[in-house]
Amino acid sequence: MPTEALLVLSFGGPERPEDVMPFLENVTRGRGIPRARLEAVAQHYYHFDGVSPINALNRAIIADVERELATAAIELPVYFGNRNWHPMAEDTVAQMKSDGIDSALVFATSAWGGYSGCRQYHEDIARARAAAGDGAPTLTRLRQYYDHPLMIETFGDAIRAAVASLPESDRAGARLVFTAHSVPIGADETSGPPADGGRLYSRQVAEAARLSAERAGFAEHDLVWQSRSGPPSVPWLEPDICDHLDALSADGVGAVVICPVGFVSDHLEVVWDLDNEASAKAAELGMSFARAATPGTDPRFARMVVELVNEARAGVPARRLGAVPAYGVGTDGTACRPGCCGS
CATH class of the missing domain: 3.40.50.1400 (Rossmann fold)
Incomplete structure (x- = not known):
């Protein structure tokens, strides 16, 4: 044994x-x-x-x-x-x-x-x-x-598959948007050793997004946050995904690909916050919407x-x-x- x-x-x-x-x-x-x-x-x-x-x-x-x-x-x-x-x-x-x-x-x-x-x-x-x-x-x-090559490969391939699921006319102009779970700004500032400058969480997420976008062949991308909780008086990492969709629509963006880079699998905060709330917001704005798969099942x-x-x-x-x-x-x-x- x-x-x-x-x-x-x-x-x-x-x-x-x-x-x-x-x-x-x-x-x-x-x-x-x-x-x-x-x-x-x-x-x-x-x-x-x-x-x-x-x-x-x-x-x-x-x-x-x-x-x-x-x-x-x-x-x-x-x-x-x-x-x-x-x-x-x-x-x-x-x-x-x-x-x-x-x-x-x-x-x-x-x-x-x-x-x-x-x-x-x-x-x-x-x-x-x-x-x-x-x-x-x-x-x-x-x-x-967060930056293991197999993780990044999986996210990059999932992004490309999501782009391919969009109507062909929307693919070239689709905006790539990464999401991760928001945290209080104070908690993020104290994540990681002070000697390394803190903000370990948000810096790792940003780096994973950069690497995944590069793998998927995107020269540009956005990083936003989701699933915030807690009192409004406490500042959290922003912008929120739905607020960001409003801003993209105002700038004339007609299609988005959302990659939940902060999540290992499609648990509730992915299937509710993105597949329900964010997709509904995109539909309200007349935007094409595709969500990349998470890596856990790969x-x-x-x-x-x-x-x-x-x-x-x-x-x-x-x-x-x-x-x-x-x-x-x-x-x-x-x-x-x-x-x-x-x-």
Whole structure:
């Protein structure tokens, strides 16, 4: 029986209507979000019968990773845990302990630096190990992978496929717009070590967008944000995707290709915020609209995960395309730098 494993660690999402409000309460615990706001967000989930796609998508990723590991003759069982909904990370790590797992690498379904994209996953790992108690497996998170060549190839190819889905007359003039999850400006400014200038999250997103646009053959592109939450008094990264569509329309742009570069898979904030709200806004403005696929279901994504595993286990050199730092195992062997993300 192997004593090493791989843990896929993610955000989590409801899988039936009665899960929706408890899930949202988990996500927002301690943040003082009014009940009315949670009920409004819940309607997005009820639009899809109370089921977020994220767990099913993660299980599909895990199946792909298991096949890639088998092909590479790497005997590494794969476990699945979440921050906010079942299977909870605490339960998964307890099962790993029961199964005799001594150590595991952790692949988080976030490619980014910053608090919610990186540091919070370290907190999840620490909480799960503490809950498992003495004998809990050692858990080491794999590095940030925003600029891995396989990620960028997948996004670039998805952009080209989205362009091809537009009416032929609209393709040449289509504007390429990248989106990622907005965060408070203050949180972005403190993401990454101060010695590196902070703003690690937004800089990594901008670099991933640049690399993906280059791969897709676009000389120009825009970067905007989506899925903001929280009180209006707190400034977040802008512009919002729908506001940007208004601005593009005013400038005479008649077609857009949206690439959700900040997301690994088509979970709720992609299928609601883009496939529903943004596409409806584009239709209202008379704009042709196409949305590029996310990379999680592409076979290259699982190959990337196995490459990251080999970086950590066998010292395989990291493959990176970007000029913005990416921290964690596989770069300098440390999970965090001093002062990174408010530490």
